[in-house]
Amino acid sequence: MKHSSHTPFAIEARGLVKVFGDNRAVDGVDLHVPTGSIYGVLGPNGAGKTTTINMLATLLRPDSGTATIFGHDIQEEPQIVRQLIGVTGQYASVDENLSATENLIIFGRLLGLGRAEARQKAVDLLEEFGLSDAAKRPIAKYSGGMRRRLDLAVSLIAQPPLIFLDEPTTGLDPRTRTQMWATIRRLVASGSTILLTTQYLDEADQLADRIAVIDHGHVVAEGTPDELKASVGVAALNITLDHEKDITQAKAVIEAVLHTTVQSPAPRTLTAPMAKPDGVTDVLIELRKAHIGLDEISVQKPTLDEVFLALTGTPVKEGEQS
Amino acid sequence: MTSTTIVAGVDRQLKNHTSFYATVRHSLTMAYRGLLKVRRTPEQLIDVTIQPILFTLMFTYLFGGAIAGNIASYLLLLIPGILVQTVITTSTVTGVQLREDMDKGVFNRFKSLPIARIAPLAGALLADTIRYAIATILTFATGYMLGYRPDAGLGGIVAGGLLVIVVSWSLSWIFAFFGVIARSASSVQGISFLILFPLTFLSNAFVPVSTLPGWLQTFVNANPISHLISAVRQFANLGTIGSDFWLSLAGAAVVVAIFAPLTVRAYMRRA
Ligand SMILES: Nc1ncnc2c1ncn2[C@@H]1O[C@H](COP(=O)(O)OP(=O)(O)OP(=O)(O)O)[C@@H](O)[C@H]1O
Ligand SMILES: [Mg+2]
Numbered sequence: 001m002k003h004s005s006h007t008p009f010a011i012e013a014r015g016l017v018k019v020f021g022d023n024r025a026v027d028g029v030d031l032h033v034p035t036g037s038i039y040g041v042l043g044p045n046g047a048g049k050t051t052t053i054n055m056l057a058t059l060l061r062p063d064s065g066t067a068t069i070f071g072h073d074i075q076e077e078p079q080i081v082r083q084l085i086g087v088t089g090q091y092a093s094v095d096e097n098l099s100a101t102e103n104l105i106i107f108g109r110l111l112g113l114g115r116a117e118a119r120q121k122a123v124d125l126l127e128e129f130g131l132s133d134a135a136k137r138p139i140a141k142y143s144g145g146m147r148r149r150l151d152l153a154v155s156l157i158a159q160p161p162l163i164f165l166d167e168p169t170t171g172l173d174p175r176t177r178t179q180m181w182a183t184i185r186r187l188v189a190s191g192s193t194i195l196l197t198t199q200y201l202d203e204a205d206q207l208a209d210r211i212a213v214i215d216h217g218h219v220v221a222e223g224t225p226d227e228l229k230a231s232v233g234v235a236a237l238n239i240t241l242d243h244e245k246d247i248t249q250a251k252a253v254i255e256a257v258l259h260t261t262v263q264s265p266a267p268r269t270l271t272a273p274m275a276k277p278d279g280v281t282d283v284l285i286e287l288r289k290a291h292i293g294l295d296e297i298s299v300q301k302p303t304l305d306e307v308f309l310a311l312t313g314t315p316v317k318e319g320e321q322s
Numbered sequence: 323m324t325s326t327t328i329v330a331g332v333d334r335q336l337k338n339h340t341s342f343y344a345t346v347r348h349s350l351t352m353a354y355r356g357l358l359k360v361r362r363t364p365e366q367l368i369d370v371t372i373q374p375i376l377f378t379l380m381f382t383y384l385f386g387g388a389i390a391g392n393i394a395s396y397l398l399l400l401i402p403g404i405l406v407q408t409v410i411t412t413s414t415v416t417g418v419q420l421r422e423d424m425d426k427g428v429f430n431r432f433k434s435l436p437i438a439r440i441a442p443l444a445g446a447l448l449a450d451t452i453r454y455a456i457a458t459i460l461t462f463a464t465g466y467m468l469g470y471r472p473d474a475g476l477g478g479i480v481a482g483g484l485l486v487i488v489v490s491w492s493l494s495w496i497f498a499f500f501g502v503i504a505r506s507a508s509s510v511q512g513i514s515f516l517i518l519f520p521l522t523f524l525s526n527a528f529v530p531v532s533t534l535p536g537w538l539q540t541f542v543n544a545n546p547i548s549h550l551i552s553a554v555r556q557f558a559n560l561g562t563i564g565s566d567f568w569l570s571l572a573g574a575a576v577v578v579a580i581f582a583p584l585t586v587r588a589y590m591r592r593a
Contacts, residue, residue, distance in 0.1 A: 057434050072336075080336040082436035093427035095355070097362045106358075109351040110437050112344075138362060154431070161329065191329075 010035045010162050010193035011056060015065035018051050025051045027217035028065070033195055033210075035070075035161075038188055040208030041197040042308075048217040049197035050090050053164050056195070057087045069162060086155030090166040090197075092147045093154075096140045100131055100150050103139065104157065111158045125153040129183075145176040152183065163187060165196040169203060181207060201308065213311055220311045229301045235277050236300050241268045242293030250292050257282045268295065345438035352445020357452060369415065370457035374408045378464045381528060389529055394469045401465040401472075402554035403527030406486055406547060408457045410522060413490040414514035416450045417497030421507040424592070443502075443589050447494060454490050458483040474561030482557035485570065489550055492574035495581035502588045521547050546573045 011033035018026040026048040033039040043049050054060040056067055058078040067074045069081045087093075094103045101122050108118030126132045129149040139147060148168065155163060168184070169177040184207060188194055198204050204211050205225045213221040213228070221228055237258075241250055244267050251262050254272055258279050262272040274280070277299050287294065340348075360366055381400055382393055390396035423429055423442065432442050462470070462479055472478055497514050504510045524538065525547040531539055542548055546569070553566035 059430055059433050077338045079338045079340065079436050082434060083336050085434065087431065087434040089427060089430055091427045093429075093431040095359070095428050096426075097359050098355075099362075102358055106351060106355050107431075107435070109354075110348055110432075110435055110441075159329070 008035055009033060009068075010037075011039075011067065011069055011195060013052075013056065013065065013067035016052060016055055016062050016067060017064045018048075018055060018060060019063050024217050026055070026062075029214065029217070029219055031067075031212060031219075033193060035193050036188065036191065037209040038184065038194045038196065038207050040204035040211040041195065041214060042199070042201065042204045042211055043197070043214040044199060047214045049214065050166055051217075052214070053087070053089075053166050053195070053197065057085055057164055058082055059087075083158070084160055084162055086158065086160035086163045088148075088151045088155045088163070088165050088168060090170070092139070092151055094139050094147070094150055097138055099136050099138055100126060100142075100153075101135045103150065104154060107154050108157050113157075121157055125156065129153045144171050145173065148172065148176075148180070152180075156187075161191065162193045162195070165194060167197055167199065170199070177203075213308060215311075221307070226301075228307050235274045236302060237270075237272045237274050237280055237283065238296075238298045238300065239270045239283075239294060240266075240296040241270070242295050244268050246292045249290060250287065253286045253290055253292070254283055257286050274299070340436070340438040345441065345444075348437045348441035349444035349448060352441045353448035354445075356446055356449025360449070360452070366415075367453070367456065370408070370412050370453050371460055373411070374404060374457055374461035375464045377404050377408065378461065378468065382468055385528065389533075394471070397465055397468060397470040398472060398555070398559060399530065400528065401461065401470050402482065402551050402558060403525070404465075405458060405461045405483070405554060406525075406551045407522040407527055408461055409454045409486050409490045410493060410547070411518060412453050412457050413450070413494035414497045414511070414518060415453065416446060416494040417499070417501030417504075417510045417514060418507050420446050420498055420501035421504055421510050424502070425507070439590055440586065443498065443586070447491065447498060450494060451487060451491055454487040455483075458486060472558035474558055478558040478561045481561075482554035485553060485557065485567065486550065489570055489574045492578045495578055495585055499581050499585040499588065502585055502592065521545060525551060527551055546570070549573070 009032050011031055013029060013031040016026055016029040016031075017024070029048070029052055031039075031041075031052075041049050041052065051060065055062045056069065056074060058074055058081050061075070069084050072080045072084070074081050095106070098106070104122035104125060105118045108121050109115070113121060122135075123132075126135050129152070131146060131150060131153070134142065134146060139150065142150065148171075152165070152168065165184070169180050172180060181203075184194060184196070196207065208225065210222070210224055211228060212219050237254075239250070239254075241247060247264060247268065247270070251264065251270060254262050254270060258272055258274060260272055260274075262270050264270050280297075280299055284294075284297075378401070381404065382397060386393040386396040386400075390399060420443070423446070429442070438444075462483065496517075497510070500510050500513050504513065525542055525545050527547070531542050531548075534542060549566045550570040550573075553564070553570045556562055556564050556566060
């Protein structure tokens, strides 16, 4: 029995590398995940998200680099690490032929619960995840959303302090997705730390306290969602005019004030990048002087989509919902 | 989520090894899982239910008259042969199912749990003995209905059945090994068939050895399956233990001694 050093980090990874043949799937990933937070790992297909999780969850041996989970080394104390984590993989990891109850009982028994305890835990979790009605049905007959929920329920049997969620909402409809978000927030409120991967920018933006953007096995950016957006450096001004006829004049006015090019994505709409949000004051004063009426105005931080484009040079698949 | 708060990672008391007691418990749970799966997908049992019945009927009426003169005396020869053939063929399923299991997502979850690494393998081998028992009982039952009445009675039959189950379990380590190292379930099936088909048919299972050409007699007499069949016949017909019994047990022990460590090693490298 070894005593862990007191570290504020649930996960500390340094220089993780995994090579498949000549493909450097993960190529020197560093992660510092604070205890009690939601940490988002954002990246496109094949970025190395799943491979990174598999190494942290002791399913894959890193080719080099080290990582600790609550201070326990993943290679030296794997069996301890496994007692601290719950893993919900990208693909269903429950027994297809068995029912939800049977799955939960078997995993409960494997995790050391007694017969009655395991049964009770199964009932509780099914209730909590709204699966009680389908408890006796084989998983093969479940919908995608039900499978994801059961998968997560199984990961929570032992109430692990760290939970890995690999693309928890991929393939879910908007309503189920929102439910999954609520579940994730509740988990963190009860004291868990969560590392989740996603391809959806709005998801990382909504849920994560910190985000690591990875691409081709590299962390290309790390920070809070706001920091990441700020790192791209510009805000965007959106103006909708009252009358279409003013568009040319309005465009000239704004260009003169902000010294940039102004786009017109729709007949009455103009957008312009701004170095600082207070440029908007000067724009509004000049438009008033020119007697141009405004229907709507907004100043937006760049979306994570724009952040991603700026950081990696390639656009990312848009979230299905937004 | 739940009303209880989660105990912080740094405050937990944890051990990095799994005790022997826990290993046994995990293996039993995995065996229970195997049995549940059989209950959920009974079609898995086709090989241990239909095959012994079909083979017994077929061979009895096809060869019974020609080989032994009458059905009752042919059954004394045939039933131990069918029994050994069926149960040993069943032992290949261990490898096929192990491969299928290891290719599934659920296996990743087993790997992420703080359980004994060996439990899924041990559980699979354990659960399969139930299949051997089913095949054994059905073969004897079919034989009985056709008129199989060995002299040593129930005691001899039970002893013979147990011997076959023990030997098949030992052989299942061979197929478990292929299951662990093979790429796909169907390749395991192929390898197993190639090994077993000649061994079970080129034995004394269905015909008296004296009717065979000389070179084949040599092979059949050297075939370990023949010794196992002879041992079962001796149990059932005479109620005694002879050299064939000891040879079969020794052979089984050798197989386990070689393949258990090989399988466990290969398996642990992957698990
Ligand atoms: N077992 C494996 N053998 C060989 N190559 C692999 C293996 N697993 C992953 N890869 C490769 O490693 C790279 C990273 O894969 P990974 O699954 O980690 O990506 P990901 O970010 O999870 O992608 P996705 O969003 O599609 O799930 C990919 O190029 C993939 O083809
Ligand atoms: Mg993935």
